[in-house]
Amino acid sequence: MSGHGTPIPMTSHRAEPLKGVAEVPGDKSISHRSLILGAMAIGETRISGLLEGDDVLDTAKAMQAFGAEVVNHGGGKWSVFGVGVGGFAEPDQVIDCGNSGTGVRLIMGTMATSPITATFTGDASLNGRPMARITDPLALFGAKAVGRQGGRLPMTIVGAAEPTPVRYVVPVPSAQVKSAVLLAGLNAPGKTVVIEKEATRDHSERMLAGFGAEITVEDTEEGRVITLTGRPELKPQEIAVPRDPSSAAFPVCAALITPGSDVLVPGIGLNPTRAGLFYTLQDMGADLTFENPREEGGEPVADLRAKYSPDMQGIEVPPARAASMIDEYPVLSVVASFAHGKTMMAGVKELRVKESDRIDAMARGLRANGVTVAEGEDWWSVEGLGPDGVPGGGTCESFLDHRIAMSFMVMGMGAQNPVTVDDGSPITTSFPIFEPLMTGLGAKFTRA
Numbered sequence: 001m002s003g004h005g006t007p008i009p010m011t012s013h014r015a016e017p018l019k020g021v022a023e024v025p026g027d028k029s030i031s032h033r034s035l036i037l038g039a040m041a042i043g044e045t046r047i048s049g050l051l052e053g054d055d056v057l058d059t060a061k062a063m064q065a066f067g068a069e070v071v072n073h074g075g076g077k078w079s080v081f082g083v084g085v086g087g088f089a090e091p092d093q094v095i096d097c098g099n100s101g102t103g104v105r106l107i108m109g110t111m112a113t114s115p116i117t118a119t120f121t122g123d124a125s126l127n128g129r130p131m132a133r134i135t136d137p138l139a140l141f142g143a144k145a146v147g148r149q150g151g152r153l154p155m156t157i158v159g160a161a162e163p164t165p166v167r168y169v170v171p172v173p174s175a176q177v178k179s180a181v182l183l184a185g186l187n188a189p190g191k192t193v194v195i196e197k198e199a200t201r202d203h204s205e206r207m208l209a210g211f212g213a214e215i216t217v218e219d220t221e222e223g224r225v226i227t228l229t230g231r232p233e234l235k236p237q238e239i240a241v242p243r244d245p246s247s248a249a250f251p252v253c254a255a256l257i258t259p260g261s262d263v264l265v266p267g268i269g270l271n272p273t274r275a276g277l278f279y280t281l282q283d284m285g286a287d288l289t290f291e292n293p294r295e296e297g298g299e300p301v302a303d304l305r306a307k308y309s310p311d312m313q314g315i316e317v318p319p320a321r322a323a324s325m326i327d328e329y330p331v332l333s334v335v336a337s338f339a340h341g342k343t344m345m346a347g348v349k350e351l352r353v354k355e356s357d358r359i360d361a362m363a364r365g366l367r368a369n370g371v372t373v374a375e376g377e378d379w380w381s382v383e384g385l386g387p388d389g390v391p392g393g394g395t396c397e398s399f400l401d402h403r404i405a406m407s408f409m410v411m412g413m414g415a416q417n418p419v420t421v422d423d424g425s426p427i428t429t430s431f432p433i434f435e436p437l438m439t440g441l442g443a444k445f446t447r448a
């Protein structure tokens with residue numbers, strides 16, 4: 001459970017040149033899936049480099065509540081002793097997924113085709129997020145859901161005793177919805193088909209195949225058609241989790257806006273469904289290079305080198321790229337403030353239903369620091385003030401959203417005056433070593 005009991009106000013001061021190597025933690029999406037698919041296999045799945053952030057730790061606890069054995073060996077090494085597809089036991093307590101949309105949505109999908117009932121809850125942020133996008137397709141399998149008004153948590157899912165496979169066109173670009181349907185399809189006899197019009201992160205497809213499920217992906221006129229054959233016996237795996245590109249975004253962006261910086265961020269997963277931010281930064285003229293490209297554990301990986309980039313230009317971010325950088329728009333908007341000219345970000349309605357309404361949260365905080373922002377339902381734009389032109393000096397609300405908190409800490413590193421966030425405690429959900437890692441590079445953070 002993510003403990004947002006006591007707010008932690010944090011201030012970021014103009015930084016010295018950032019130098020050194022930033023070893024960011026394991027990928028959050030792959031970490032959740034390693035635990036969940038490990039629980040669905042029979043035998044011991046060994047995981048190294050697991051992200052030990054609150055979101056993932058909540059998923060580990062949930063897998064234990066459903067009957068899997070999860071062992072922490074220390075140093076990012078974990079084992080999951082799985083119960084097999086269809087082997088979930090009914091938990092005897094409420095499942096608290098803390099701040100994690102990925103955790104709760106994937107786990108709801110996984111249990112929805114077993115004859116068990118489970119009740120899910122989370123923190124104030126998660127309990128405000130829409131769940132009908134998950135419970136609608138789960139109803140097609142025969143599962144029932146009762147939650148609060150508007151399809152909100154807390155919510156009870158009554159799993160289908162005799163699930164039928166489904167064919168489902170995902171109505172919003174969401175890897176969480178796609179993955180929930182695929183995980184539900186695991187315990188439905190026959191073929192479950194999921195169609196996505198826009199490609200979203202494909203870790204579930206890659207990992208299901210790795211665990212031995214029969215899964216095919218076809219690009220058709222209708223979209224990406226994913227077909228999964230239910231009731232496989234999943235084989236336990238050895239998984240080395242690559243480092244998280246969404247966490248790498250913070251030291252990379254900080255280096256681009258802090259004079260004199262040169263930072264190496266090694267071993268970053270560059271799956272094309274995740275790497276959109278880095279291509280966008282290059283399009284803006286950032287001095288960002290991919291060194292030593294290689295493949296690790298079925299995922300493309302490289303070392304990122306980011307240097308201070310005073311000549312970045314605002315651009316129109318291609319809307320088709322949105323899904324591949326959806327979590328990175330907050331920190332991109334900070335970089336855009338230090339570029340020359342306007343940056344336009346369109347096709348990003350999903351940002352309104354994350355841990356916070358991220359367009360609103362960033363617009364408020366950027367304005368509090370002297371930056372001009374315009375916004376509509378599914379777009380926003382930022383007027384860049386150039387590398388030395390961002391006044392800063394504002395206090396921003398983080399709205400229980402780790403990425404908002406980290407983005408404004410990055411802003412303070414390049415702004416003329418310190419930038420404060422009212423609550424940095426959510427940072428531990430995805431990036432528990434953010435503070436020591438950034439200060440190790442040269443950031444100056446203080447706690448009020």
Ligand SMILES: O=C(O)C1=C[C@@H](OP(=O)(O)O)[C@@H](O)[C@H](O)C1
Nearest residue numbers: 029102173174175176177326327
């Ligand atoms: O499947 C995943 O691991 C994730 C999918 C994305 O959410 P949506 O599916 O809501 O776009 C992303 O924002 C989240 O951080 C992780």
Ligand SMILES: C=C(OP(=O)(O)O)C(=O)O
Nearest residue numbers: 099100101102103327354
């Ligand atoms: C949106 C995010 O996570 P989740 O949906 O899992 O809460 C995120 O980490 O930026």
